[in-house]
Amino acid sequence: MIETCTDTALPADTAALKRLVTARHSCRAFKSAPVPRADIETMLGIAQQSASWCNSQPWQAIVTEGEATNRFRDALYAYAASNAWSDQANRPEAPDFTFPKQYVGIYKQRQRETGWALYESVGIAYGDRAASGKQMLENFRLFGAPHVMIVTSEDDLGVYGAIDCGAYVAHVMLAAQSLGIATIAQAALAGCANFIRDWFDIPPHRRIVCGISFGYADPDHPANSFRTTRAAIGDVAHFVS
Numbered sequence: 001m002i003e004t005c006t007d008t009a010l011p012a013d014t015a016a017l018k019r020l021v022t023a024r025h026s027c028r029a030f031k032s033a034p035v036p037r038a039d040i041e042t043m044l045g046i047a048q049q050s051a052s053w054c055n056s057q058p059w060q061a062i063v064t065e066g067e068a069t070n071r072f073r074d075a076l077y078a079y080a081a082s083n084a085w086s087d088q089a090n091r092p093e094a095p096d097f098t099f100p101k102q103y104v105g106i107y108k109q110r111q112r113e114t115g116w117a118l119y120e121s122v123g124i125a126y127g128d129r130a131a132s133g134k135q136m137l138e139n140f141r142l143f144g145a146p147h148v149m150i151v152t153s154e155d156d157l158g159v160y161g162a163i164d165c166g167a168y169v170a171h172v173m174l175a176a177q178s179l180g181i182a183t184i185a186q187a188a189l190a191g192c193a194n195f196i197r198d199w200f201d202i203p204p205h206r207r208i209v210c211g212i213s214f215g216y217a218d219p220d221h222p223a224n225s226f227r228t229t230r231a232a233i234g235d236v237a238h239f240v241s
Contacts, residue, residue: 020177025228027182027213028118028138029221030145034065035214039179040147046175052164058157059168059209062150062200072199073142079195080140093191096207097162117226139188143223145213150189150196152206165209172212182217185210 007015040063052058064072083092093099103111116126124131142148151169153161173183189196189211196208217224 020174024173024177024183025224026184027145027215027217028143028184028223029218030143030182030213030215031218032144032146033216034146035181035216037065039181043172043175043179043181046178047168047171050164050168050171052167053157053160056154056157056161056164058153058161059165060152060206062152062202064148065146069142069146069148072148073140075199076142076189076192076195077137077140079192080137094194095187095190096193097159097190097209099187099191114228117228118223121222121226123222136188139186140192142186142211142213143184144218145184145215147214148189149212149214150200150202151209151212152202153209155205155207162207162209169210169212176214180216181214183212183214185212 007018010018044061044063048057050057050059102108115132119126119128119132119135122135124135149172151165153165157164169185173185176183187210190208193208196202196211197204197206202208
């Protein structure tokens with residue numbers, strides 16, 4: 001668990017920030033109701049204040065609405081389903097930024113804990129690879145979200161452009177939380193980089209970082225019933241004096 005002062009001991013702004021950060025979670029089931037354009041623009045306007053190296057602001061975002069979301073969802077799902085994406089051991093991933101080589105040790109433990117918490121919430125038995133593969137494909141349905149954002153960076157900026165985009169993504173999700181908008185950042189979509197590039201006519205010098213599906217959470221869906229844990233400060237921060 002996160003080790004912090006109690007909310008009553010925190011300044012008001014800090015307490016508000018803590019509440020937003022703590023409440024934010026990866027939403028895996030959305031209502032169909034769209035988010036008003038004004039709220040989306042507010043969310044993006046706040047995220048635009050993200051820090052970046054030399055103020056390069058490398059992020060560009062494609063945001064879908066209405067039938068554009070549905071057309072993309074249907075095409076992306078058909079592409080993923082026809083290319084063995086439900087086979088988690090042999091998925092044909094082709095991201096612009098190399099995915100992790102492997103998860104080992106504590107990182108593997110956290111990955112497993114998160115995966116099985118999700119599977120348990122939706123009634124998937126341990127070892128049922130067919131069912132877990134089907135659940136994985138829900139990424140390409142955008143979990144039913146009425147909007148998706150595709151975040152890209154400039155090729156010349158390399159990994160540091162992607163790092164700056166990571167800060168932008170975090171601010172998008174936090175701003176969304178403040179507006180009552182649920183989000184999920186999806187690296188899975190980046191594995192379909194070539195398909196997404198062709199679909200949205202993204203120039204070759206733009207590298208796809210991730211997608212963010214967003215909308216209003218369906219609180220009654222079992223996939224939204226669990227929360228991930230966080231390591232203690234002592235496990236990740238080492239003070240030197």
